[in-house]
Amino acid sequence: MPGAIQAQRVVKNLIRTHGLTSDPDYGRNVYRVLGLGDAPAEEVFALATPFGYVAHLSAMQRWGLTDRRPDALHLVVPAAPAARRLAEERMAEDRRQFPDAAKEENEVPLTNPRPPAILRGRKTVTVTAKEMGSWIRVRGGHTRLATVGQTFLDMLDRPDLCGGMAHVRDVWREHADIHLEEIAASIDDSGSPIVKVRAGYLLDELLGLGDDARAAERIAGWLRFAQRGSSRVLDPSKPFATDHSEKWMLSLNV
Known part of the structure; x- marks a missing residue:
């Protein structure tokens, strides 16, 4: 796709000029802006992986339901068919919102990279779900929480x-x-x-x-x-x- 090829050129140029660098945990196809500070694991996950949320013992701790402090970050992500459906729905909504820019040859497919086993020094426990549960966005940040x-x-x-x-x-x-x-x-x-x-x-x-x-x-x-x-x-x-x-x-x- 011409749009994807153009996006790759822009990314390569930004890496060459030290504007971007590959994320140290996600690696390929996820990039950090060098001028910005780092963020906690749950925030990085929410920014890098568009579909998924903090769940299980980590969510219990965030809601004040447990006095246990999990070492691992517990996450739920969609199975491949559900991820494709969610990506198609998100891209369709973008086309409706930006009809002038929504030309097929300019589209860059939305991906949902799986979180790494270690993210910002924290082990992750990732569950793949056929159907996603309910979540909210935490006020003042990007974290998605069950x-x-x-x-x-x-x-x-x-x-x-x-x-x-x-x-x-x-x-x-x-x-x-x-x-x-x-x-x-x-x-x-x-x-x-x-x-x-x-x-x-x-x-x-x-x-x-x-x-x-x-x-x-x-x-x-x-x-x-x-x-x-x-x-x-x-x-x-x-x-x-x-x-x-x-x-x-x-x-x-x-």
Whole structure:
């Protein structure tokens, strides 16, 4: 594409004149402006990788839901088909906003480079998702952060990335009542039956919030996903236990 070729020429010229340099962590095709200072790992990720957000234990820490300080930065990025779709949607929106400049021969394809294993001195833990969850942009910066409701959902989907199910249970005990409406909405939108069952048990039986007007209707609706005779477990990392919830048909193996 002529546009891409022209962009490559501009980049090479800026590198030659010391305006740009390859990013030390991303390497090829991601560049730093030499006159600007560095930024934290989550900011660099947001600038270099257009689709993806901070999640799991890192999001829990940002929302004040845990006293643990993860050494690694936990990230979610889209799988290749989803990344292509998101790029096409972003480029289509750019064409609508800038119709005079939107000529096919001038287009430079939008890419979504995978974050490196070490980013600004921090290890990254990257999860690839077929469908992206909900996120917000952190005020005053570029960082994209899983919403608080999405963060509670992720605790039940991947407790292994959130400090383990025992820690997740403690976090729900302490904080779920405060964020009940956001949690219920996010769980309700989820396509995962097991997430709904785990959330139903925690909110209804563990926390006694099943009749709370903020979420009672949604929680009652999740009961249809409970399966009699199933081998579903609260903690997916541990074996089935005989202690169980009769109502939610869930092994309480924590």
